[in-house]
Amino acid sequence: MRTLGYAVLGLLAAEPLTGYQVSRRMARPIGYLWTARHSQIYPELRSLEQAGLVRHRVEDGRGPRDTKRYWITGKGKNALRSWVASPLEPPESKSELMLRVRALWLVSPTVARELIEAARDRHVQRRAAYAVEEATFGDPGLLAFDSAAFSSYATLRCGIGHEDQAVGWCDWLLARIPRG
Amino acid sequence: MRTLGYAVLGLLAAEPLTGYQVSRRMARPIGYLWTARHSQIYPELRSLEQAGLVRHRVEDGRGPRDTKRYWITGKGKNALRSWVASPLEPPESKSELMLRVRALWLVSPTVARELIEAARDRHVQRRAAYAVEEATFGDPGLLAFDSAAFSSYATLRCGIGHEDQAVGWCDWLLARIPRG
DNA sequence: TCGCGATATGTAAGTTTCGACATAATCACT
DNA sequence: AGTGATTATGTCGAAACTTACATATCGCGA
Numbered sequence: 001m002r003t004l005g006y007a008v009l010g011l012l013a014a015e016p017l018t019g020y021q022v023s024r025r026m027a028r029p030i031g032y033l034w035t036a037r038h039s040q041i042y043p044e045l046r047s048l049e050q051a052g053l054v055r056h057r058v059e060d061g062r063g064p065r066d067t068k069r070y071w072i073t074g075k076g077k078n079a080l081r082s083w084v085a086s087p088l089e090p091p092e093s094k095s096e097l098m099l100r101v102r103a104l105w106l107v108s109p110t111v112a113r114e115l116i117e118a119a120r121d122r123h124v125q126r127r128a129a130y131a132v133e134e135a136t137f138g139d140p141g142l143l144a145f146d147s148a149a150f151s152s153y154a155t156l157r158c159g160i161g162h163e164d165q166a167v168g169w170c171d172w173l174l175a176r177i178p179r180g
Numbered sequence: 181m182r183t184l185g186y187a188v189l190g191l192l193a194a195e196p197l198t199g200y201q202v203s204r205r206m207a208r209p210i211g212y213l214w215t216a217r218h219s220q221i222y223p224e225l226r227s228l229e230q231a232g233l234v235r236h237r238v239e240d241g242r243g244p245r246d247t248k249r250y251w252i253t254g255k256g257k258n259a260l261r262s263w264v265a266s267p268l269e270p271p272e273s274k275s276e277l278m279l280r281v282r283a284l285w286l287v288s289p290t291v292a293r294e295l296i297e298a299a300r301d302r303h304v305q306r307r308a309a310y311a312v313e314e315a316t317f318g319d320p321g322l323l324a325f326d327s328a329a330f331s332s333y334a335t336l337r338c339g340i341g342h343e344d345q346a347v348g349w350c351d352w353l354l355a356r357i358p359r360g
Numbered sequence: 361t362c363g364c365g366a367t368a369t370g371t372a373a374g375t376t377t378c379g380a381c382a383t384a385a386t387c388a389c390t
Numbered sequence: 391a392g393t394g395a396t397t398a399t400g401t402c403g404a405a406a407c408t409t410a411c412a413t414a415t416c417g418c419g420a
Contacts, residue, residue, distance in 0.1 A: 040376085379402100390391100
């Protein structure tokens with residue numbers, strides 16, 4: 001099975017969700033870890049169901065079609081568990097910003113400065129969004145290791161560290177771009 | 181044009197390369213920013229040439245076919261420059277590790293510890309590889325802003341910061357996983 | 361000298377992901 | 391009363407990417 005399937009299972013492990021709710025969750029904050037459009041989610045849920053990893057029940061339909069609420073099955077939870085424990089491939093890490101920075105010597109200092117300042121702004125904004133989220137956890141020291149909240153908090157911590165590092169790097173670079 | 185095309189143009193902007201050399205460069209260190217298999221590179225070079233952004237000359241063939249060396253054209257350099265200056269979409273950031281961490285509450289502390297320790301090891305190793313690369317730059321303070329070397333060094337700095345942050349986060353998490 | 365790996369370039373088939381299209385109810389605002 | 395955003399679920403074709411297949415030469419160690 002592919003990663004998207006496990007991303008969906010990971011969401012359903014915490015609570016039953018409709019396809020629409022899954023695709024909303026894949027935007028933020030799960031979207032900072034893995035993203036998918038709704039056009040991927042709905043087929044994925046069907047194939048997970050065919051594999052016996054999730055099941056659905058039809059509820060009242062607010063849109064043009066019926067609303068289907070999905071639950072994870074015991075088999076699905078086991079699949080998720082063995083995936084977490086399975087060997088992890090080295091991350092692919094595609095960064096369009098870094099690719100552009102590699103070509104920075106071709107453009108003027110002004111253009112370079114604009115690029116890095118825009119990137120810095122976005123990192124500051126996301127860092128602020130993370131800070132808001134962090135506040136909802138209360139005292140993180142009280143979270144039990146085997147709670148879903150602690151797992152979420154751990155990923156949030158990584159996100160915060162990542163944004164802080166990125167902002168610091170932008171400042172480092174901006175200090176080295178000559179002012180026109 | 182898509183990002184892969186600009187990644188290739190970025191490499192050719194510094195020096196003429198064969199398709200094979202481009203695919204080697206896309207492994208490391210460019211691979212930490214963007215990756216592609218050779219089966220993507222060769223068709224991409226052809227389509228870049230059709231668009232007039234690169235040109236090739238046939239040289240001696242060591243393999244079963246002719247060796248083609250590619251140069252970037254003036255048009256290609258301009259395309260690369262405007263791409264660097266164009267508005268940047270927010271990064272997609274897919275992290276399978278974070279996805280697994282989000283499901284960490286489902287597995288035993290022992291399994292969790294193994295996952296994070298393995299991840300930590302890989303970050304330490306890559307950090308060491310970066311340190312070796314950094315040493316090849318000599319005194320970074322001497323690099324001119326408009327040199328390809330400075331651009332490379334800037335991305336390397338970001339990579340180093342990223343790995344350091346990741347190792348720190350792994351240690352933070354490991355300290356919070358109960359010992360079995 | 362025999363096999364193995366690296367060099368070197370490509371094609372073909374399959375999978376995954378994206379972007380656009382499609383539909384319709386409900387709710388808030390004007 | 392009408393307009394538009396949000397909720398809600400899906401299909402379809404295209405683009406991007408991966409994996410496997412295909413081929414041939416050179417250098418190196420066993």
